[in-house]
Amino acid sequence: MDIQYVGEHLLPGKLGQFFIILAFGMSLLSTIAYYFQTSNDKNDLSWRQIARWSFRIHTVALIGIIAALFFIIYNHYFEYNYAYSHSSRSLPTHYMISCFWEGQEGSFLLWAFWQLVFGNVLIRFAKDWEDSVMTIVGLSQVFILSMLLGVEVFGYRIGSSPFILLRDAMQGAPIFQDPQYLVKYIQDGRGLNPLLQNYWMVIHPPTLFFGFASMVVPFAYAMAGLWTKRLKEWVKPALPYALVAVMVLGTGIIMGAFWAYEALNFGGFWAWDPVENASLIPWLTMISAIHVLVVYKNTGHSYFTALFLVLISFILVLYASFLTRSGILGETSVHAFTDLGMSGQLVIYVLVFLALSTWLIVKNWKQLPITEKDEHIYSREFWMFIGALVMTLSCLQVIATTSIPVYNKLFNGNVAPPVDPVGFYNQWQMPFAVIVALISAFAQYLKYKKTDSVKFWINTGVSLLMSALVTAVVVYYTLLGGLKLVFGENYHNDNPFNWMFVILIYACVFSVITNAKILGEAIKGKFKLTGSAVAHMGFALMLIGATIAASQKRVISINTSGFDYGKEFDSKNKRENVLLWKGESMKMDKYLVTYTGDTTEGVNTYYRVNYKVVDESNKVVENFDLNPLGQINPTMGLVASPDTRHYLTHDIYTHVSSVPKREEDAAAEGHDGHAEDEGYNPPSTYKVSVGDTINFDEGKVVVRGINKDVHLKDMTINQGDIAVGLTLAVIGNSDRKETIVEPVYLIKNRSQFTLSKKMEEFGLKFKFTKIIPDENKFELVMLKKPGKQKDYVIMKAIVFPYINFLWGGTIIMVIGFAFSISRRLKELKDAKSKDQTEKMKDVVL
Structure with a gap:
């Protein structure tokens, strides 16, 4: 007897799957009909009528698929695998849209939608090309829709449906033996990947698939x-x-x-x-x-x-x-x-x-x-x-x-x-x-078929000379000592000089100058090459911006304290990240940088970092805050997103590399409630490996190793018992003194025990609570007595010079393409008008 599950909403999924089958079938029928219309008598338009109506039904069906899937995501129907895997109740509406295309099925659906749009445009405007062109477009649409079918044919599965139920995707899971699994166990979805929770991910995928x-x-x-x-x-x-x-x-x-x-x-x-x-x-x-x-x-x-x-x-x-x-x-x-x-x-x-x-x-x-x-x-x-x-x-x-x-x-x-x-x-x-x-x-100085070589070399020579002068100025202010005039005397350029960068900048400046001259002729009414000139200028500026920003970016968060952040930081990142205690300022390049606090919104915490520039008279001449995001994700660890201060000539880019656990996160991992822990703050639980470092306000704890030969006072270790010590080095910030403590994990008579160790000097207590062999990690619980607990962030700051050339060049390039599209459409329209005029003349004659 089938289980009757409580709380499931099956109608949207059934409708969605029906629309998938209908959309696939209609796209296939439309393709076949357009094929026969192309291959058969052009005076009989019956196949074209079938093809067009099939494509119209396909259009409605595809929109139905999209509506059904978004309805499921928006209403948090987590009985569907797609909604459970990619969304959650805490997401705002615009990120629910991102959920739509985070998975493969949704991205195929997005691709199919844009091909659908082009198909309808071609039906309207392709004229005598419609039948043959739409056969090819329709065939592509058939293949994309087949990716969404999720059906088995002769034992082979074709596609993956976005409407598959969670219990079908996770067959055999014990929770589905309970008819009330949805009410009892599935309270929320896994959520959208934190890295995709950005407004650019709402508009970037649709544009890319377009x-x-x-x-x-x-x-x-x-x-x-x-x-x-x-x-x-x-x-x-x-x-x-x-x-x-x-x-x-x-x-x-x-x-x-x-x-x-x-x-x-x-x-x-x-x-x-x-x-x-x-x-x-x-x-x-x-x-x-x-x-x-x-x-x-x-x-x-x-x-x-x-x-x-x-x-x-x-x-x-x-x-x-x-x-x-x-x-x-x-x-x-x-x-x-x-x-x-x-x-x-x-x-x-x-x-x-x-x-x-x-x-x-x-x-x-x-x-x-x-x-x-x-x-x-x-x-x-x-x-x-x-x-x-x-x-x-x-x-x-x-x-x-x-x-x-x-x-x-x-x-x-x-x-x-x-x-x-x-x-x-x-x-x-x-x-x-x-x-x-x-x-x-x-090439802008050349004409089709043949060019006057003397005139070409004169124009090219003048532009090459002008480009050399401009390049010298650009290189001085971007790659050489002139950067100090822009960014101040404290600026130190540690990037190696590379002649290839100079050659590329020279070539790009040459392109900008020659295409600007062609663009100047547009003022005289010669609009023919406007689109290509603008696009080439934009492309050259984009290359200049990318070259300078990537080659001359400069890390200003240099760690000069010698503080070791642990093995999760390699030598390069140890040098390029600084530890900021809350409320304590640090000199960083020309800036006085202070971590002043944080703000939590849902699962995200924004760390407020203040930047100040103070002149010789101690007057603040610049003052701003950056708010990089740091989320402690249960499955991904720290998920960080930067914050950037934008200037005309440069950007200051800041992101956090390590943050302390929030108390509520630590408490959520479980406080054992033992009376012996009274007087301590809620515990913080860490998964650690040998070499890892845990920072606290007065110092740090380094995991030195595992002691498998533990001797316990007043306790005998019998055969079959296991006693393992976790060797920890507690190092104070002030005197760098290292103290070894060794909490013990004990299995005796098949019962598990944790033998804690205290470090009274700092009010710390450690418990070694679990061995995780699959991950080669250990679970360590750390408690601290109440007191003024300082927060901190470990952060990295980078200056990107002249990166606006990259973004500005991109915009100019797109404008150039738009001009070129307009020109080609006008040429096409003029050609059609000319053909119609010629036909009318033939009829009259």
Whole structure:
């Protein structure tokens, strides 16, 4: 007899699963109908009507899936595995939206939604391309929806449904034998990952997946052009969508960088993490594709390169999805999803589109409009092609290194990824960036087909000279002694000088100056190159900002006290973190820094750190507070998010690296209530390993080791008994005197005992309460007698100079893309008007 569970709400899940089946079925029917409409008599539009109505029903069904899932999350229906795994009652509404796409199923749903939007746009505006293009878009939609099915076919599970019940996801768990499990045991969900509880995570994933989804449209036009033998015509309608894809995906990538900078504590905006790389790869190839598409459109050259880059960009989106969702990056990236058993489907998704595009190219190879004529070296198309080639080579280097886990899996290898990924990738990518920046500069002085070489060299020479002068000023104020004029005499630049940084800055300044000259001509009415000039300027400024901020960032929280924070801090972090006692000021660079208190909001604690600048007359000339977040998470330990003070020329970035446990947290872990503990504050419980350090107001406690040969006074250790001592060194701040205490964990006659040890000098008491062999840790309880207990934080502060060039350059680049999209749409509209006029003339004649 089936158990009747109390409190479950099954209707939303059943509706959601019905909508998944309906959406999948309708997308499949729409794809088939569009295929037959493309292949059959064009005068019979019956297949198109079926395809359109199927896609409309698919649209309604997909919106139904989204509504059902958000209804479940919003109403805290934790009987559903997705709601239980990704949300909690304490989350505000905007973070509930983030819960929607934290899991794989929700992110696939987000991807499908944006493809749905593009599908409806194409039905409205693609005109005579609708049938063939929508066949490709629909096929992609079929694959994405299959990831949400969660059904078994011939013993194989297809997809993972977001509407699976918790009791089905955790079959066999004892709590589900109780019909009232939901009322008794499931009071709250696991909650959203604390690192994702940031407003950027509300807008970053939708933007990123919008970019991924937009990649399918130029791919679909290229495939449709090959399929229907319209080998040249697809370029014009595909170009605006390619620009949209680059603009939106680039915006999403930079949003991710800003989220990392604002919310993560690794001290930067880009770490060359494999998941970061996975989104960058198709962006690079699509930028290359756009440039070669423009070359082909204006000269008829480089057709195959343009075709290949458009096709491979979408294939790389699918490959990136495989990398991040198959679990294969689990050991090399903290951002990757875990494997939900869909690796096979993801591989099929990649291989099907790779096979289709390859087959269509081979089938049409002899008809492809490939020219044998070489481009002139003094032509714009030649250098645009070279620039696209360089960006593709840059992309290949990123793919090759990011795919190391894939090689190891396929060939049973053991190749190790780079130990220092930032240094490794920067070393490879800077030469590529230099070449691209240079080409984006002097190519603006070139014309299509052929240029007057004398005029070219005069313009280029003047710009190179101007760039050298500007670069000298920039380098002086960013890499050399001029920084003292900006940040004060106390500024010390410990970063090594690197000539490659100078060369890259010079190339970027050259690009800004030449493109600014082209932009200046727009004032005279020559708007044709406005979009590309603005985009190139933005890209160059972005590179300048990234180069200076990353290479010249300076840690100002230097530990000169010699205080050892324990083995959880390596030598570098021991040097770059300072211990601040509450209310005690410390000199840090030009600042007087004080930890003044904290504020708790829900599970988050914000630590208030005051920065002051005092002049020689003891007058306060600058005064501000930063509030870095530190959350003690039960499963993740300390989850820290930085706070940043923004200036025009620099940022001051602060995050906490270690904080004391709050008393309520310690009390929640259990006070044993023994009379012998009376007179002490509630205990603090720690999981420790040998070498760990625990700080208290007058000093610190260091775990020195384990004593397995304990001799107990007035107690005999018999065979079968276990007595283990935890050797602790208590070290005072004032005299650095070290005192050894050794609480004992005892198992005697199958009963467990803890033999505590006191340290009267500091009013401390220690209990060794548990051995945790699976984690190679020990449970230590520490109590302290009442008194003025000082709070503290261990924190790190970094100055990022001129980082606003990075963010400002990004905005300018996006504006440039928007101008280019507007121009291409106008060209498309003008071309359609011209075609209609020609047709009318033919009718009249």
